[in-house]
Amino acid sequence: MALNFPSDRYDVKAVASQGSPGGGWMLFSQVVGNMANIGLIDAGGPYPLSAEPKTMTVLLRLSPKSGKATGGKVTVGSSEFSNSLGGRLQVDLKSTPTSLPGEPPSFALSENQPNPFTGETRFTPDPPRAAVVDLGIFDIAGRRIATLDRGTLSEGVQPFTWSGNLDGGGQARSGVYFYRATIEGRTIAKRMVLLASF
Numbered sequence: 001m002a003l004n005f006p007s008d009r010y011d012v013k014a015v016a017s018q019g020s021p022g023g024g025w026m027l028f029s030q031v032v033g034n035m036a037n038i039g040l041i042d043a044g045g046p047y048p049l050s051a052e053p054k055t056m057t058v059l060l061r062l063s064p065k066s067g068k069a070t071g072g073k074v075t076v077g078s079s080e081f082s083n084s085l086g087g088r089l090q091v092d093l094k095s096t097p098t099s100l101p102g103e104p105p106s107f108a109l110s111e112n113q114p115n116p117f118t119g120e121t122r123f124t125p126d127p128p129r130a131a132v133v134d135l136g137i138f139d140i141a142g143r144r145i146a147t148l149d150r151g152t153l154s155e156g157v158q159p160f161t162w163s164g165n166l167d168g169g170g171q172a173r174s175g176v177y178f179y180r181a182t183i184e185g186r187t188i189a190k191r192m193v194l195l196a197s198f
Contacts, residue, residue: 001079003060006072006100007034010062017058027058035077036060042084062100071102107131109181109188116193120163123190125181129155134182137162137172138189145172153183164194171196 005012015029015036028039038058064070075097081089108126115121125135133153137146146167148160162179164172174196180189 001038001040001058002077003036003038004034004075004077005036005060005062008065009068009070009072010064010100012036013061013063015058015060069102070100072100073097074100107181107183107186107188109179109190111190112179112192116195118195120161121192121194122159122161123179124157124159125153125183125188126157127153127155127183131183135160136180138178138180139172140176140178145177148179164196 012031015027015031015038017027017040026041028041030037040058060074062074076095079091081091083089107128110124110126112121112123125133127133130152132151133149135147135149136144137148139145144167146162146165148162166172172194174194177192177194178189179192180187
């Protein structure tokens with residue numbers, strides 16, 4: 001059996017097997033390019049038709065290459081089966097591609113303009129796709145003082161403004177603040193300076 005994997009992103013760390021007790025399986029493997037070629041031999045010999053079928057699980061352990069993005073799919077490229085006498089077997093090998101976990105897509109958060117500011121400032125989070133966002137303003141001690149959005153943000157540039165308004169009412173004083181966007185578990189925070197006009 002040949003398993004195709006994204007060799008530009010991963011190295012094969014190991015090919016291992018897990019079989020049923022007393023299964024007597026022997027495993028051989030060779031990695032060539034983007035294919036892990038795996039051979040299995042049932043060394044336990046024939047077993048009665050009334051016996052429980054022997055099972056085998058093949059584990060392909062992949063290690064991400066340094067500096068490469070993760071993700072991609074592992075698929076069955078080809079397979080051949082034969083009986084103990086060497087006769088070829090017709091096997092309907094139903095296999096769906098296995099997705100490898102990837103890094104969450106990156107998103108951008110622009111510099112606020114103007115900065116420093118009086119009155120109001122503008123900035124734009126830019127998610128790679130529609131996603132749930134938490135966008136807030138925090139003081140220098142890390143306390144949330146204003147929430148600009150908590151909900152689904154559509155794909156593309158989303159302009160927001162902050163005019164110093166606090167969640168509990170009132171106006172923020174002059175000082176350093178941070179605007180922070182959290183999208184799909186990833187957070188970006190940037191610094192801004194408010195020069196209050198009162």
